[in-house]
Amino acid sequence: MSSETILTNALVVTREDMFSGSVTLADGLIRAVDRGPSRAPGAVDLGGDVLIPGLIEPHTDNLERQLMPRPGVLWPSALAALMAHDTQVAGAGITTVLDSICCGELNEGKMRRTIFALSVEAVRHGRRTDVLRADHLLHLRCEICDPIVMEHFEPLADDPLLRLVSLMDHTPGQRQFTSHEKYREYYGHMNWSDEQFEAMVAELRAVQERVAPAQRARVVELCRRRGVPLASHDDTTEEHVDRAGDEGVAISEFPTTEAAARRCRERGLAIVMGAPNVVRGGSHSGNVSARDMAAAGLLDILSSDYVPASLLHAAFLLHGDLGLPLPGAVALVTDNPARALGLDDRGRIAPGLRADLVRVRMVEGHPVVHQVWKRGARIL
Incomplete structure (x- = not known):
């Protein structure tokens, strides 16, 4: 018995x-x-x-922050970095976490390319040796404008740990970085001169035009074939949402405008907003407020993004400050992400x-x- x-x-x-x-x-x-x-x-x-x-986290960069605690600094042990991340996650009440690992990048000195394989192997090693507190799964974030993205993504498309794939395009002049000044501010540590910045923008736009359409189509095809949920990222316009909806995308991560979020509701895409946005009272990038989205009924899922402890805090703030019933507020960090990710045994x-x-x-x-x-x- x-x-x-x-x-x-x-x-x-x-x-x-x-x-x-x-x-x-x-x-x-x-x-x-x-x-x-x-x-x-x-x-x-x-x-x-x-x-x-137990809280369910669909998108966190926290493993990356442990592997790269400072710009240009790579932690010598990927497993130690994973364990530090796992301790923070479990301490925040997160029992299921999708570690968001970038396939490709446009800036940051290409460090994300370096840590990609290290991150995936660390998660596998941690699970294999049963040293992790939380249940760690994979969320691959495909930077579709990086020419090497498919080299990283395709070998993992059939991995049983893969539970979410997001389509990202951080080319300056659109989505999160509609403003060039916001882009330059975000990557301030790159210390571009005016001439270097303009040349970099021109180069990234040229690469986007050359490689993004085919790579996006290939990622979408592989995910459809394997039944892996797809997310769009930083949708800003109704056109962004319509394209995602037509591709079978089920989740919109961090829409940057209310218009995009309303279109998500019309098209049936689950809307993810950042818990740090709720806790801080606004977006660090100057985008739409997650609290305003919740008040307007345009929020389905919260993600801790870069602060694991924000997930629980944000749910209770929406209950206490906006009057959202506690069962509904808790569902934003438990049942709703479970349903969106096909994790029917929890939440x-x-x-x-x-x-x-x-x-x-x-x-x-x-x-x-x-x-x-x-x-x-x-x-x-």
Whole structure:
């Protein structure tokens, strides 16, 4: 007979409701969800803390930040960098994380090309040796204007860890970088002279025209054939969204304007916004506010992007500041991404699903991760 763990006296947040109750875990799954306290001997009293599903992160650059802690600095051990990333992720209540790894790049001294294979192998090694707290999967971000993108992407198109592919184009003059000045500000550490900057822009535009259409079409074809969800990135216009919708893209990551987000809603694309945008009260790039999008009903999924701890914080801010019901706010970081990514075995507190759970304690109105379970085992 398998052993059980009973978590009781918790504010249980389900997809539709929240109530004081108990959750029974066994064999890595949720066995039962009950209202009211459990009288079973050995039940773990959560003292009225909030119990939510483990968070699901569809897009984080945090592994890259551990591998390259400073511009031009490559950390000597990819596994050590992954472990540091995993510790931050689990500590933020994230039990499933799609590590976003760039296939190609346009700037940054081509360091992303260097760390691509290191990143993928680190994730495989961590899973193989069972040293990771969170469940790590792959999100490949294809910079379709880099001529080498297919060299990196095609060998991984059939990888069982691959759960999302995004189509990126960071050529200056469009999408996130409609303003050349914003582009130059973002890459300020490159220290371009005016002449160098203009030459670089001209070169990138020429490369985009030459290679982007065919490479984008090839990535879309491979993902369709293999059933891998596709995301667009930094959609700015209705035309961007229409093109993505026509290609079968299911997710729009970080649309930069309300017009693009509204078109996503019309076309049925799930809308992802950045949790740091919510926490900071606005976009660091001067784009549309995630809070405004949530208030307008134009937000489906939150991503921590570059700050793992922002994911939980943002969900509770949308609940506390905008009045979004807590089950709906929590779904932005649990059930909604699970559904968009085809991870049907997690994301909700319901019998038969994975026992991925987070105990959240409210401290002066701030949500604090107190305990985390993955498949019923404590990882924090």
